[in-house]
Amino acid sequence: MKVLSDQSVIQDLSTDKNSISFTAKHFDSFPQGTNKADEYSWFYLLCLQGQTGETTNISANLSPPNAPLTRDNSLVYWSHDRWTWQQLVSPVHTNHTGLPQKYSFTLPSSKPIYLSNTILYDYNHLRLHLRRFVDDHPQLCHQQIIGHSLQNHDLSIISFPSRQREYGRILVTTGCHPAEPDILGSLAILEYLASPAGIILLKHFTVDIMPMQNPDGYKLITCLTANGINLYWNFRYQDKSNCPEAYYLWKYIKKNPPLLYLDFHAYVHQYHRHPMPYLQSLACYTGSTTKKLVTKMDRVLTDLSQGYYKIGSLSMWPDALSTLVTNNFNTIAYTKYHFNMYEGVDPSRQRAIDIFSSLANLLIKHQIKQAHILTPPHGQVTPDQTDSSTATKYYSLHSRLKQIFIYGKSYYRYYRYRHRTDLRIR
Ligand SMILES: [Zn+2]
Known part of the structure; x- marks a missing residue:
């Protein structure tokens, strides 16, 4: 059995007879802004080749090598082509951080095989899949190239124009952090x-x-861009030369502001976190109609997430696109809705469809149009009594109390279950 290093994303590799150990590769940060390179350097891709039936013992991120591992349900996926992935069914040992992994793997064939602690979809397969989808539905949608990335790859949006009189636009983004397989949400919504x-x-x-x-x-x-920018935490929309990904998306949004913006991410090793939305405080929005609708939408999302949500400064990050669209247009923004891969691929796909369709159906049910949500010149919303300083203080206090409650609940769950091996999302 040999490791194909040029097709792997790992560091500190050492091999010994039937054992392989390595750590996850560390990625460098862009020098300006918040990029969280350490936090986002958690995944690995190991490419192996050997004889069919050969078994090897794999240790990832294990230091010291005999560190105690208390849980045996960590996630490992394998694939021949980085498009169709299967979850390893035998136990994968880890500790309460979910980062180290120890398991044995038997090669199902003599072809090269990829192993990862996440689902890393291949770029070319994704591109072809999306192209085929658009070609198969020419009456429904078209693909627009809105610009090019730093390394000259297409920045593309698949648009479904409204079929009668247009009430407004909805924008969905995924694939901000490519090691999180949240793109499965986009793929599911396209089919829906x-x-x-x-x-x-x-x-x-x-x-x-x-x-x-x-x-x-x-x-x-x-998870970062080619020059180390974290697009979520450091959406550099004015920096065309260093961050064309943000520049062109913002240019498109300025021309086509959505009344609702959804963005998906995925937890992979964070087993203790329930799938949940990040909610902005009501104080971020202008006008009573928007606030009433956001309250309803928050409730729908929280119900779909069994009561879990995140609120506070991380959900209203000053350099995030969500903050930018809400500040500029009053767009209702739900970014960083996190799937959790512990729930599985199919339930996460269904979750994406449920979230998208429930929020869109609320717009239809209440006959909401762009003019009811967006501020001038794109809509008619102007500040009212719900934007007074007393009302804003009330909303802030209200979200602070909710935040204390939800953090308490989340940490209680984490400490109670951190060594449990049969943990399921519930
Ligand atoms: Zn993410």
């Missing part, structure tokens, strides 16, 4: 929009789906 249920929604809403916000990250296999 081509189904009879989805087509009803397109009567009045134009839907823009951007599956790969960070194409260079898919190509290079990193």
